[in-house]
Amino acid sequence: MRPQPVPYDGGARPTLAVFKLASCDGCQLTLLDCEDQLLAVAGRLDISHFLEASSAVRPGPYDLALVEGSVTTPADAERVREIRSAARFLVTIGACATAGGIQALRNFADVEEFRATVYARPDYIATLTTSTPVSAHVPVDFELRGCPIDRGQLLEVITAFLAGRKPDVPNHSVCFACKRRGTVCVTVAHGTPCLGPVTHAGCGAICPAYGRGCYGCFGPSASVNLPALIPLLRRDGMSDDDVRRALRTYNAASFAEVEGAPS
């Protein structure tokens, strides 16, 4: 049983740490993109370790640790254990930390061949054969989805932590968000293939609002019915290969675990 989040008690500020594993930096950048709230957040939390933002680095333990990125090297597998032991409440931010990210495509391929394709001297490169989420290595207290995460959801997680409550992050599908936003269904109205019915909400249903189908960057939602969706995708012009690729991109490893996923 992990320690429960510590409510802000008006006394010493809780400490925040941000860590990066294999990733693009985009999810921790989301924190710096909270322009209106950044200084307020810094007022409520003591930012003790956030290399992208400050040279001031203080040792743990940390009350709240945000971890971006997946585990792809032996060194990071060790590092994530150290982070866990220094963190009272550990939140993974984004598809890499939560589902292995796009680099988990190696899980379905021959990493030796990958390494030789990119590097002339593959022997210089230390890498694991898989890209795995943080939860495959250590217990995680909360997982925030998305490639990248949504700014509003990140602020909700931080606010909930400070208030000592569970974050309000619904796990229903993107379809709910389209309805709420008033977006006409791109599949029903235009026959555009869309992963929205099987994808975790959180982005605000952006893609359909811009006239394209959802491409699943938040990973599978709580209740996924792929056998019902795949025939619709085929009807709207996708080949078997197209369907396989669509499900094997930003959250390849988590979609692959869903019942009915193409092998």
Added chain:
Amino acid sequence: MTHRGSRVLHVGSLARVEGEGALHLTVDGGTVSGAELRIYEPPRFFEAFLRGRSYTEPPDITARVCGICPVAYQMSACRALEDACGVTVDGQRAALRRLLYCGEWIESQVLHIYLLHAPDFLGVDGAVELARTQRAHVERGLRIKQAGNAILEQLGGRAIHPVNVRLGGFHRAPTCGELKPLAERLRRARDDAWETVRWVAGFDFPDAGLDHALLALAEPGRYAIDSGTPTVMAAPGSCGVSAGTPASLPIRQFPVYAFSDETTEHQVPYSTALQATLGGERYLTGAMARFAISGRWLSPLAQEAAREGGLGDPLAGAVCRNPFRSIVVRAVEALYAIDEALRIIDAYEPPDRPYVDVRPRAGTGHGATEAPRGLLYHRYTLDADGIVTAATLVPPTSQNQGAMEEDLRRLVQDRLDAGEQDTDAELTALCERGIRNHDPCISCSAHFLDLTVDHVRRSPPCP
């Protein structure tokens, strides 16, 4: 402490860069004998897993290389794939692309200026610490950054990994009514950007000069961002001009498709990022290269800011070769990007269709655009069905690695030659600043940056 003796400096991690890596300096009897920028990025193998994907996918997929400059990846990918398919995007669709790119330039350059670089000049650990004493400055930076993000969010759907870009243009083109409200915010940001130029121009800049060749895209009539021809300004050393000269030097151009012939990527044992050279020589790409090569095409307002900021007259071929002053160049570029975004919005008329059709064909395409940190090159080979069979990405930071290492070597060597009795901490801090001068986007290729200076233990010379 003696500089002839031996000592080892170690800094666990370099802060305020995008991504993480390491630096290894070897000092041997008062001479810096080696400077290695070690990039420990866990490899993510984009070039390998892009094979077998459809030609429509690389703009979204390669955006995930970098959360700081996803638009740059989307734009270079689109240009390369459209080149492969024989399609040109022009008119308002091209203008919208440039507008989106301006949003990223504003956001990214201001992020570097205020949150990553300025703290070096003001002796604080970061922008949050800076806000305790100079809150108005930090708030101004956040306001400009927010204006850049507003463009990305309106036109791209979101600021990081925007969703609206596709081959041939956009999934949906904005209405005039959607773009116009951005203008008011951008006009305020333009004033803030002017203030930024004045603010950073007043910083105290250490003496330094770089003598690398400079590489940037150039196109007549405008400051190259989303298109242009690779253009090389010769290194001062090759022309008998000293490193610190403000003069422009001879330039030459080569077509984008010759990029792989002109540059060589090679691997070093201490880095997971490939390093590039141009004709066997190290070179620098990024804001300083762009300003040297295309400064005359800045808007009149940005040119005025450059003069007022002490960079010289761009119309007279001003060149800035002090890497510490790159913060002023970035501030001028941010002002230009705002000015340019306003110009595009003012002239905007929705295109008849948001995109032109791009049909696949077998062949190879090349694309280069100016990411905030420098030239970003993509190459794709497609089969007749439009499946990617080979992909090459050359990010700016791997091109700049050799130049950054040389800058660090020179910074430390100059201190040693001057007989300065720097402490380890002072030298280390100087090296970290030397790295930040180039705004490396190590997350394009990096994981953990720490700094080690080895002073090689040698027997004292015979008396």
